[in-house]
Amino acid sequence: MFLTGFRNLIVLLVLAAVLPLGAAWLHMAASEKTRTEASSMDWISNAVLLRRDDFKHAIEGASQFAMTMAMVGDHERYFRDPSCSKKLADLKAAFPAYANFTFIEANGDITCSATPLPGKANIADIISFRLALVSAAPQIGPPEQGPVAKSKMIIPVAIGLKNAEGKSTGVFAASVDLSAYLAESTATAQPMNIVYTFWSDEGVILARSPDIEGLAGKSQADAPIFQMMNQGALRSGTARLAGPDGVEKIYAFTRFEDQAARFWITAGVPAAELLGPSQRSYQIALTLFSLALLAGVGTAWIFSETAILKPLRRLHDLASSFAQGERLARVGKNRRRHGNSRHRHRL
Known part of the structure; x- marks a missing residue:
């Protein structure tokens, strides 16, 4: 019982050394993941606001x-x-x-x-x-x-x-x-696979760029992002929802209003593309920490068993033998030889 408790103590000491370091590492990885998500939300929010302001300039140009x-x-x-x-x-x-x-x-x-x-x-x-x-x-x-x-x-x-x-x-x-404006204004290389969409108040897609699915002019009133914009009180914000293609996206939305021209503008990027690198880094950190923890506990267990507990058990057996009057008891390599001498002595 004492030896088992001693082994557990060694394992606990290893855990006490590994866990704080691992926890600090995971905390840094989680903090980096949180910062990346926050900066990604800020980036896509700025993107949709810039698109709104740019379109306002286009309307002002048409007025001029x-x-x-x-x-x-x-x-x-x-x-x-x-x-x-x-x-x-x-x-x-x-x-x-x-x-x-x-x-x-x-x-x-x-x-x-x-x-x-x-x-x-x-x-x-x-x-x-x-x-x-x-x-x-x-x-x-x-x-x-x-x-x-x-x-x-x-x-x-x-x-x-x-x-x-x-x-x-x-x-x-x-x-x-609207479609020509979006196509022209997004003709330059866009960071990531960002999609800009103009939505009517009835849920019809007025314009979309790029419009790979051919949704311009079609109603998407049941789309989660439109439902959220149409039913909520916010005029600008971000959300993580499934897109019309079923792929989870990070959305930023804002409201455009100028006289009778009133509609929604959204910018969407696949969540895996925007947040994937930080999530993968966190998963790698979590996996490495788990492996390090298992390796540390396993090494401590094997080391305590072979290098400490096994010799201690032999010493314990030797002490027990001496206590019972076995004066010729030995441990180690000479144990067998001295055991034979003891039998010869008895004969």
Whole structure:
């Protein structure tokens, strides 16, 4: 019993030496993992806020462009000229982020368009057009399907035109193509596999880049990230949720609002890509600590058994033999020889 307790004491001493060092190592690995996760959240939050601010600048640019076109001298003759559509088409070619440039008569008929008209088009029911007729400032409309380029989701920016007498003569509109904007603004190499998405308040994906799954224009109202944005009170934040493709992602989201243009912007990165390195480092540290602990305990057990306890047992047996009158008892290599001498002595 005493020897077993002695062995356990040695094992406990080894544990007392290994555990604090291992715990400190694991604590450092866990702290590094936590710092990496926090910095990753900050990084993706900044990414989505930068995208929101950049789009705001794009809308401001469209407003400035509309005001410039409104200052064209004798714009009635310019926009009603038969070559107007060609001039606007040449202008649009220099600005790929725009879906269309149009001149709309006061009754809503489009008479000049950078994008060829499929037929007669009237947009008298569009809110940005109606507001532009009665306002001197550019009017930003809500996200909508283009009235001419119907395959595109746009943000219209319209400004009312007046003649020298101050009479309204129509409206000039510059439509920002959401998909083209995202494609152009993310054309440079992006860090990691980050995906930017514009969401309508109804859960329709207005634009997405890159859009490998072809989700632009489709409803994803049941997506976890949209459910969280739509039902929560936060206007910006982060979340760790499954994406439309089923892969767990780290999301950052924010709200864009400028007049009637209101929608959500998200940036998503696969969680394994963003947090994988720190998680792997922590798992490696945990595995190495477990192996070191097992090796230390195993070594202590074997060492105490072979180098300490086994000789002590022999000494214990020798002492017992002496106590019983066995004066010739021995331990070690001479034990067998002295044992034979003892038998001869008895004979």
